[in-house]
Amino acid sequence: MSTEQTRPGSNVSLRDRAYRIRRNALLMGEVQGQGYIAQALGISDVLAVSYFHALRYRPEDPEWEGRDRFCLSIGHYAIALYAALIEAGILPEDELTSYGGDDSRLPMSGMAAYTPGMEITGGSLGHGLGIAVGMALGLKRKKSDSFVYNLFSDGELDEGSTWEAAMSAGSHKLDNLIGIVDVNGMQADGASRGVLDFEPLAPKFEAFNWFVQRVDGNDIDAVAAAFDAARHHADPRPRIVICDTRMGKGVPFLESRERNHFLRVEPDEWQQALRILDEGRGQ
Ligand SMILES: Cc1ncc(C[n+]2csc(CCOP(=O)(O)OP(=O)(O)O)c2C)c(N)n1
Numbered sequence: 001m002s003t004e005q006t007r008p009g010s011n012v013s014l015r016d017r018a019y020r021i022r023r024n025a026l027l028m029g030e031v032q033g034q035g036y037i038a039q040a041l042g043i044s045d046v047l048a049v050s051y052f053h054a055l056r057y058r059p060e061d062p063e064w065e066g067r068d069r070f071c072l073s074i075g076h077y078a079i080a081l082y083a084a085l086i087e088a089g090i091l092p093e094d095e096l097t098s099y100g101g102d103d104s105r106l107p108m109s110g111m112a113a114y115t116p117g118m119e120i121t122g123g124s125l126g127h128g129l130g131i132a133v134g135m136a137l138g139l140k141r142k143k144s145d146s147f148v149y150n151l152f153s154d155g156e157l158d159e160g161s162t163w164e165a166a167m168s169a170g171s172h173k174l175d176n177l178i179g180i181v182d183v184n185g186m187q188a189d190g191a192s193r194g195v196l197d198f199e200p201l202a203p204k205f206e207a208f209n210w211f212v213q214r215v216d217g218n219d220i221d222a223v224a225a226a227f228d229a230a231r232h233h234a235d236p237r238p239r240i241v242i243c244d245t246r247m248g249k250g251v252p253f254l255e256s257r258e259r260n261h262f263l264r265v266e267p268d269e270w271q272q273a274l275r276i277l278d279e280g281r282g283q
């Protein structure tokens with residue numbers, strides 16, 4: 001089955017998908033009045049490319065054995081993934097208003113057992129890449145041609161387990177593993193490089209035998225091209241796409257807000273944010 005057949009409405013542009021993912025995230029954020037909104041806006045272009053250009057999946061059968069796996073290591077980015085899963089038709093749109101509520105399938109931190117399409121329970125930082133390595137090894141043993149993607153953050157570069165997994169993937173030549181790092185420059189305690197300076201980042205992964213690309217994570221064409229190159233690269237090596245993103249992307253007054261790891265947005269600002277997003281639609 002071709003990838004195009006697996007997803008609905010494939011005549012919608014990737015830019016429009018990203019806009020709709022951002023919109024879903026803002027609507028969920030509004031339900032709680034606060035949250036990891038800036039990350040969601042920043043990573044929406046990458047998620048649009050993931051769910052509408054790269055991944056193979058069946059919306060009506062999220063556990064289809066032939067699917068590519070998308071692991072969300074950063075459980076606090078769940079709002080962003082729910083926004084994409086709604087757009088992809090894996091989650092129903094009307095569930096959006098339950099975000100973060102009691103008995104909701106959309107808890108504020110990603111839980112695999114709760115949510116269709118959520119492959120792993122993330123949240124304890126630094127574990128996603130190791131889990132993805134295990135999945136990729138298992139799929140290879142089964143002779144599957146599925147890819148395993150793992151989205152992790154620049155904050156997770158501070159975790160030793162990330163580097164253990166990176167070395168292991170390179171050693172096992174896991175060419176079915178595609179890492180995506182969201183380098184948004186921030187983490188809970190402030191600027192990421194002020195906590196631990198991970199630059200230069202690309203040579204570190206290269207030294208661990210990964211095929212490395214670095215792109216502007218808000219340039220949708222560049223992200224799509226990098227994902228294509230990652231999938232089709234001939235070397236038997238794991239692949240990583242380092243994505244430099246801008247927190248709050250698409251809503252300038254949120255882009256410029258300081259300490260944006262966990263945003264509190266005033267009640268009247270949600271409609272303003274949605275209006276600004278609608279005006280810049282598809283840009
Ligand atoms: C092992 C572990 N240590 C600490 C935390 C607390 N924590 C939650 S999010 C976060 C920041 C992580 O950095 P990043 O994902 O880059 O932050 P963001 O870009 O979302 O601001 C921290 C330290 C955690 N979830 N897990």
Ligand SMILES: [Mg+2]
Binds near residue numbers: 185186
């Ligand atoms: Mg970060």
